[in-house]
Amino acid sequence: MGKRTYAIIGTGALGGFYGAKLQKAGNNVHFLLKSDYLQVKQHGLLIESKDGDFILPQVNAYNDAEKMPRCDVVVVALKTTQNHLLPQILPSVVKHDGVVLVLQNGIGIEAEISQIVSNTYILGGLCFLCSNKVSPGHIHHLDYGQIALGEYASNYLPTGITDRMREIAGDFQNAGISIELAEDLLLGRWKKLVWNIPYNGLSVILNATTDELMADIHTCQLVKQLMFEVAAGAKSTGRIIPDSFIQTMLDYTVKMTPYRTSMKIDFDECRPLEVEAIFGNSLNKAESAGVNLPQIRCLYQQLQFLNARIQNSVLT
């Protein structure tokens, strides 16, 4: 396959960070931007990172997907709330027999993308990354960064570990990004939701940090119930999340530094919330298997109300 070319769709806190790391390690990377295009085209990217700051004075920047070269690996690093743009972007950017790598939260996105592109492999990555965009072209990487990588097959049948996964993992690892290979992408996605659903949801609804949620006996119990509902959702699609995993997530969060979740940051900055990808799609998957997740639905409905309110406040 030789040296792979990368396209980064969405050069924000996440795409900008991983893309810059890949370019710094010698890969050929192409960045799609919107509002930050001129700044990045002229001045490149500045990465402030706990692992060492660096500047890329020159990057391949584009404000139009049609102008990008076809790449071996197209990294989807938009917020899922922008995924309606993907049918206009992906088909012209990904090579025949190339890879779309979805670095987004939530569940079911790979299946949606499989409807947009053909003759393409789709991989999904679960990112554990704490990173902010400080200003156009300026990204602050605060903590973590590892990715759990899996491959998508029709109906989310587990693929095991494929050569493609190993090759792309190699590129990321050479760039200093820790990678774990997941034999079953869907199981990996459900496992990430065990954390994301209770903490993202309740942090927004109750205006709370993770430590506040864990310090109160009622919300601590609610978090746990929500985690068990995620496990019931996973089970409805044939994936088993053991109780011990839930206990590990609870223990881990209690020990964590007080944390403002990504959805809470979006909310505080009046950006659209990823309610559909994280909550709506989980509910749909479970419900199409005949399984009801009433407390996740309650959070979903509360979040949609709050999401509409902030979007209206931005418009008016």
Add this chain to the structure above:
Amino acid sequence: MGKRTYAIIGTGALGGFYGAKLQKAGNNVHFLLKSDYLQVKQHGLLIESKDGDFILPQVNAYNDAEKMPRCDVVVVALKTTQNHLLPQILPSVVKHDGVVLVLQNGIGIEAEISQIVSNTYILGGLCFLCSNKVSPGHIHHLDYGQIALGEYASNYLPTGITDRMREIAGDFQNAGISIELAEDLLLGRWKKLVWNIPYNGLSVILNATTDELMADIHTCQLVKQLMFEVAAGAKSTGRIIPDSFIQTMLDYTVKMTPYRTSMKIDFDECRPLEVEAIFGNSLNKAESAGVNLPQIRCLYQQLQFLNARIQNSVLT
């Protein structure tokens, strides 16, 4: 039985209003107060009401239940969050064979009171009242005021309409308060919860008025689901709330003037929320019959978190 004497336990927006109306109509009424005692003892009560303002320059005011005469009817008009005080109050105030009339929100309070007093009849009243305390001894009655009155029997067996209910209803009606007699107190309480649980809960959690909750398709749907869970709770105790009643409540609320619920007012003023009486007791009743109400539980846990937060903010 002759002319009945009344004790008002808790002379606030509700107890002050009904007590003043009863006294104005010629009944012998005794008011228990705490912080407003001196003001009311010296200057009486001022009722500003849409039905006509009036002043009672002189009322029987007490700051100690032990000093009150035993009365025929003891009206419990405290917030349920103060009910831990009732064992110290009720036994010395109610006459042998007298009546305790519980004018509180929630469910299960009459059963708790039956453990405190003996040789006493217990009635419950569901108040539809819009009233505020403006300042000590000054009450502003904005709207409504009717009471649905029922009698408590052990295990909430329906009593039908008793002579006691008719007599007390007569006193209230003579005082200009509209009364409806309920043959089944427990059914009446569940019916009131059909409204109180969704609107009180969500108005606090989402910082919303009733019209905002009904205008959003997601919260409108959540309100409806919560109403059906209340109906499932009622059914677990043998009471049937027809679907048509739920539809009536939804239609009624859509047509209502935008309304800030009583729990939202308590929240905004950093007063303890009646979470246990309204939510906790409903959950306990259903769960002791083996019925799970997951979305009501979700609201309960969220409200307990917010309740603890405002109580801590008051203390610090």
